[in-house]
Amino acid sequence: MVADPPALRRADWELPATATAALRRPEQAAEQLAALAAAAEPGARLGTKEELRVHCGVSVGTFNEALRLVQARGVVDVRPGRTGGLFATRQSPLVRLGNSVLALDKDAASVADAVRLRDALDPLLVEDALRHAAPSDVTAMRAELDRMRTAAADLDGIAFIHANWALHARIADVSPNAMLRSFYLSLLEIIESHTLAVQPLGDEPLPEYIQSRYDLHAALVDAIDARDEPRAIALIHEHNMTAHTS
Amino acid sequence: MVADPPALRRADWELPATATAALRRPEQAAEQLAALAAAAEPGARLGTKEELRVHCGVSVGTFNEALRLVQARGVVDVRPGRTGGLFATRQSPLVRLGNSVLALDKDAASVADAVRLRDALDPLLVEDALRHAAPSDVTAMRAELDRMRTAAADLDGIAFIHANWALHARIADVSPNAMLRSFYLSLLEIIESHTLAVQPLGDEPLPEYIQSRYDLHAALVDAIDARDEPRAIALIHEHNMTAHTS
DNA sequence: TGAGCTAAACCAGCATGGTGATTGGAGCGG
DNA sequence: CCGCTCCAATCACCATGCTGGTTTAGCTCA
Numbered sequence: 001m002v003a004d005p006p007a008l009r010r011a012d013w014e015l016p017a018t019a020t021a022a023l024r025r026p027e028q029a030a031e032q033l034a035a036l037a038a039a040a041e042p043g044a045r046l047g048t049k050e051e052l053r054v055h056c057g058v059s060v061g062t063f064n065e066a067l068r069l070v071q072a073r074g075v076v077d078v079r080p081g082r083t084g085g086l087f088a089t090r091q092s093p094l095v096r097l098g099n100s101v102l103a104l105d106k107d108a109a110s111v112a113d114a115v116r117l118r119d120a121l122d123p124l125l126v127e128d129a130l131r132h133a134a135p136s137d138v139t140a141m142r143a144e145l146d147r148m149r150t151a152a153a154d155l156d157g158i159a160f161i162h163a164n165w166a167l168h169a170r171i172a173d174v175s176p177n178a179m180l181r182s183f184y185l186s187l188l189e190i191i192e193s194h195t196l197a198v199q200p201l202g203d204e205p206l207p208e209y210i211q212s213r214y215d216l217h218a219a220l221v222d223a224i225d226a227r228d229e230p231r232a233i234a235l236i237h238e239h240n241m242t243a244h245t246s
Numbered sequence: 247m248v249a250d251p252p253a254l255r256r257a258d259w260e261l262p263a264t265a266t267a268a269l270r271r272p273e274q275a276a277e278q279l280a281a282l283a284a285a286a287e288p289g290a291r292l293g294t295k296e297e298l299r300v301h302c303g304v305s306v307g308t309f310n311e312a313l314r315l316v317q318a319r320g321v322v323d324v325r326p327g328r329t330g331g332l333f334a335t336r337q338s339p340l341v342r343l344g345n346s347v348l349a350l351d352k353d354a355a356s357v358a359d360a361v362r363l364r365d366a367l368d369p370l371l372v373e374d375a376l377r378h379a380a381p382s383d384v385t386a387m388r389a390e391l392d393r394m395r396t397a398a399a400d401l402d403g404i405a406f407i408h409a410n411w412a413l414h415a416r417i418a419d420v421s422p423n424a425m426l427r428s429f430y431l432s433l434l435e436i437i438e439s440h441t442l443a444v445q446p447l448g449d450e451p452l453p454e455y456i457q458s459r460y461d462l463h464a465a466l467v468d469a470i471d472a473r474d475e476p477r478a479i480a481l482i483h484e485h486n487m488t489a490h491t492s
Numbered sequence: 493t494g495a496g497c498t499a500a501a502c503c504a505g506c507a508t509g510g511t512g513a514t515t516g517g518a519g520c521g522g
Numbered sequence: 523c524c525g526c527t528c529c530a531a532t533c534a535c536c537a538t539g540c541t542g543g544t545t546t547a548g549c550t551c552a
Contacts, residue, residue: 069318100428102340104428501547
């Protein structure tokens, strides 16, 4: 039995360039660890750091980096002491959701998809706003409404749509559902980062379109303020039927 | 000017136990880096590894771990070469979404919230299924439907609801919208991990309730198969008005 | 038997020093 | 002026060895 010699030079560890590209060693090791953890029962002991480090074939520092990554992903748990080591963690669905979103390809987030999702979630947020909006929340909404009105008067489409998003964000802020809030706000960001200006649906002239959008949102905030649920729901549906931003 | 001495012993680096708890040094350093990156313009050079390592007051290994973390979060970018170093990155909304979900408190995912979200997304998935379902997809759906029927015949509520979820997952699989798919499937997982059995709405006896749920889903798959959009939409709305699982 | 101590096996940091790749500027010859 | 080579800065790994905390198996002893 020969102890394998230390990998002092790069050639000793750098595997053939084919298909290795772009993935650094810590990430490779992290993948191995994640695979190990996924294959094991939750709570199972995977081994000591040293054992697994050797198994991954990396140095201490690199292994610590890999470990930190999988730990951040909530896939493994490290425990000290005599019976310590690495343990597979039961992955909560929420963590899986986070990771699956992170794993999503960058261009997987088409704006059209995001808009569609946002439209589906809008009614929920309006519902929540109806139920939970405090006076201060409504005040914040009206402030954004003012910005929209100013932008509409200036015919500044860019400012208008930004104020519009801000209003929707204010509405979302009211929801007690953290998941919904977080997701909706991110959708808004996705849309915002790809959208340049307002654009009416069909042939309606822009000033009239902006004005009608403003009126609709003002009515929505009024309905929320008045706790007029049917009206608010109707308005948000109209909102999503007539909007078109690109 | 005195060069500060090496921190050879633990007392040299371990700051007073108050308020430090639970956050390891690599995470602390990662926070510092993230703050730096957030304060800077996207693309700005934050400094060399060595400079920032000293700024964070940690050792090389620890700093590398911190670096790997913020890199995984996509907030910084490390570049080699003479003009290399750390650079602030423009964080994509999708990455922010992923991180915000990961940051969500574990108990933030109440089942009720998840159910509400799922119900809001169901119509979108049915729409997508109507548009994109291939014959093989429908076959898969019918297989789950069979499992539901068997479970219904056995009056096995557990098996029934699992088959039901599997059917919904099949429907979701058809959607070309990766974000929607991913999110919906995770919601299903959240619900699944907290739900024990079917429970009818109101006083309807269980066998009849299960039968009616089966009929509804069977009709839905038929409508998808027949590309009968109005009917499918109507069914999914009925689905979400009458369901109650806990 | 049971309470208490010891020591082994872990992990978390630290420091130092080395090889090799990547990058861009500086200098030089044609 | 252009292209070439060379070099300094910087990163990505590697190896080794140290201090000190935590956990528990196992032993001792009343």
